[in-house]
Amino acid sequence: MELFINQVLAGIATGAIYACMALAIVMIFQAIDHLNFAQGEMAMFSTFIAWQLMQWGVPYWWAFLLTLAISFVAGIVIERLLFKPLAKAPILTNVAGFIALYAIINSVAGLIWDFTIKQFPSPFGSSPFLGSQLISTHQAGMIGVTIALLIALFFFFRFTRIGLAMRAAATLPESARLVGINTSWMIALGWGMASAIGAIAGILIAPVVFLEPNMMLGILLYGFAAAVLGGLTSPLGAVIGGFLVGVFENLVGTYIPGVGNELKLPIALALIVIVLVVKPTGLMGHTVVKRV
Amino acid sequence: MTAMLDIKDLRAYYGQVQALHGMEFHLSEGSMTTLLGANGAGKTTTLRAICNMVRSTGTIQFEGRPLTGKSTENIVRLGIAHVPQGRGTFTTMTVEENLQLGAISRKDTKAISSDIERMYDHFPVLKQRHTQQAGTLSGGEQQMLAVARALMLRPRLMLLDEPSFGLAPLVVRDLFKILGKINREDKVSILVVEQNAQLALEIADKAYVIETGRIVMSGTASEIASNEAVRKSYLGY
Numbered sequence: 001m002e003l004f005i006n007q008v009l010a011g012i013a014t015g016a017i018y019a020c021m022a023l024a025i026v027m028i029f030q031a032i033d034h035l036n037f038a039q040g041e042m043a044m045f046s047t048f049i050a051w052q053l054m055q056w057g058v059p060y061w062w063a064f065l066l067t068l069a070i071s072f073v074a075g076i077v078i079e080r081l082l083f084k085p086l087a088k089a090p091i092l093t094n095v096a097g098f099i100a101l102y103a104i105i106n107s108v109a110g111l112i113w114d115f116t117i118k119q120f121p122s123p124f125g126s127s128p129f130l131g132s133q134l135i136s137t138h139q140a141g142m143i144g145v146t147i148a149l150l151i152a153l154f155f156f157f158r159f160t161r162i163g164l165a166m167r168a169a170a171t172l173p174e175s176a177r178l179v180g181i182n183t184s185w186m187i188a189l190g191w192g193m194a195s196a197i198g199a200i201a202g203i204l205i206a207p208v209v210f211l212e213p214n215m216m217l218g219i220l221l222y223g224f225a226a227a228v229l230g231g232l233t234s235p236l237g238a239v240i241g242g243f244l245v246g247v248f249e250n251l252v253g254t255y256i257p258g259v260g261n262e263l264k265l266p267i268a269l270a271l272i273v274i275v276l277v278v279k280p281t282g283l284m285g286h287t288v289v290k291r292v
Numbered sequence: 293m294t295a296m297l298d299i300k301d302l303r304a305y306y307g308q309v310q311a312l313h314g315m316e317f318h319l320s321e322g323s324m325t326t327l328l329g330a331n332g333a334g335k336t337t338t339l340r341a342i343c344n345m346v347r348s349t350g351t352i353q354f355e356g357r358p359l360t361g362k363s364t365e366n367i368v369r370l371g372i373a374h375v376p377q378g379r380g381t382f383t384t385m386t387v388e389e390n391l392q393l394g395a396i397s398r399k400d401t402k403a404i405s406s407d408i409e410r411m412y413d414h415f416p417v418l419k420q421r422h423t424q425q426a427g428t429l430s431g432g433e434q435q436m437l438a439v440a441r442a443l444m445l446r447p448r449l450m451l452l453d454e455p456s457f458g459l460a461p462l463v464v465r466d467l468f469k470i471l472g473k474i475n476r477e478d479k480v481s482i483l484v485v486e487q488n489a490q491l492a493l494e495i496a497d498k499a500y501v502i503e504t505g506r507i508v509m510s511g512t513a514s515e516i517a518s519n520e521a522v523r524k525s526y527l528g529y
Contacts, residue, residue: 161392161396161401164385164389164392164393164396165393165396167385168382168385168393168396171382171384171385172380172382174345174376174380175376175380175381175382176393177345177363177364177365177368178343178364178368178373178374178376178380179368179393179394179396179397179441179445180365180366180368180369180396180397180445181365181393181396181397182363182365183365
């Protein structure tokens with residue numbers, strides 16, 4: 001029983017990271033109808049920036065906030081330079097753009113910081129949380145930061161005018177322009193926010209998986225699985241999907257013989273396939289009806 | 293009096309297909325003008341061209357300023373509200389959020405909530421439903437919401453595309469009565485495109501008849517309404 005609770009809590013902790021990645025993916029998908037394959041690499045690069053700042057002696061939380069700000073701006077710059085010109089291009093052109101972005105960021109990170117594994121500090125430490133062996137302080141910190149982020153995002157989108165404008169631009173761009181919303185900048189803003197959310201995910205998971213240019217590959221796949229499971233059109237669904245995938249992955253790895261750590265990742269992919277076959281809109285997504 | 297909206301030699305294109313062939317008309321301040329014509333005559337395209345939602349050439353001047361080259365959102369911000377065909381309701385948001393969105397480009401945040409109350413006076417049914425998702429409203433209610441949302445901009449000119457489309461005759465009467473009231477009391481000039489010519493001519497001051505992308509007839513609403521030949525060939529009643 002203790003093992004079960006332990007695995008569920010650990011699953012919720014990593015699920016929090018998948019939820020962040022899924023949320024970042026969904027935010028960009030809602031804005032431009034494309035999957036950002038480079039989301040993980042953007043997060044990895046942000047994490048390296050945080051690491052570099054700390055190497056230069058910046059305290060953890062300052063490095064954290066500074067990295068979020070840099071990632072936000074970088075997300076906007078990437079959208080303006082690369083994806084705004086591609087807005088009306090065919091889908092394959094966009095896919096090529098995302099893959100190029102993936103490869104560029106990955107190689108540049110390797111060039112600057114090389115491919116050796118680096119330790120990444122945790123501000124929460126790794127002692128037992130509240131004296132309990134079930135969960136470590138860092139895992140509790142991951143869950144706490146993610147929940148704080150989700151609440152902040154909820155209030156932003158529900159109660160601020162700019163959040164309302166961003167929702168309008170994502171759901172009905174033409175109507176949004178007709179009330180005077182600059183939808184193009186709303187998309188850029190969405191990229192900035194997705195990039196910053198990814199940075200949070202990267203910084204939180206780096207103490208667990210260690211820092212190196214390929215650290216986010218698996219995480220991103222779980223993020224995709226979470227987004228597909230929850231529904232690519234539903235931010236809330238993506239978050240719930242993230243937690244579910246995290247718990248599911250851990251339980252399967254623990255209880256089904258022969259799966260272990262090595263076969264966990266194929267399970268995420270299998271989950272994507274199953275959801276797409278059985279319920280393509282995901283748990284909370286809705287069918288997008290397009291009038292032509 | 294100079295024209296509030298002055299359109300000269302307007303040509304519009306969908307890809308290679310030309311939909312407007314040199315439209316010329318103007319709209320004076322405070323007036324309610326209607327564009328009439330059959331399906332495919334170019335009524336919707338004219339409205340879309342004014343808001344730069346379709347590729348076009350020619351000159352469009354609003355209060356003396358050319359709109360050419362301006363983006364849709366910047367044209368709207370000059371005070372031109374456009375209620376599109378199909379209403380463009382944000383169906384997944386609440387009625388109140390839809391109204392907030394109508395005023396999203398305004399800076400005077402304090403006046404917005406009192407304007408929302410004013411809309412609830414114009415359209416009491418929206419007040420009853422203000423926390424409901426807009427998609428759950430009936431067609432007539434959604435049309436009222438679309439008009440209210442447009443008014444939240446505090447526009448000086450309102451473009452209405454087929455407001456009667458798909459609505460029951462009684463609802464249409466109500467809607468047009470309110471439009472007339474808004475035109476007189478709030479001093480909003482209105483350009484309305486309608487297939488229901490009879491009704492449009494009852495409330496409009498001025499009318500233009502379009503055929504295949506050109507103005508073929510213009511005059512006061514009563515002139516057009518009483519012209520037997522126009523009625524038979526273009527208006528179909």
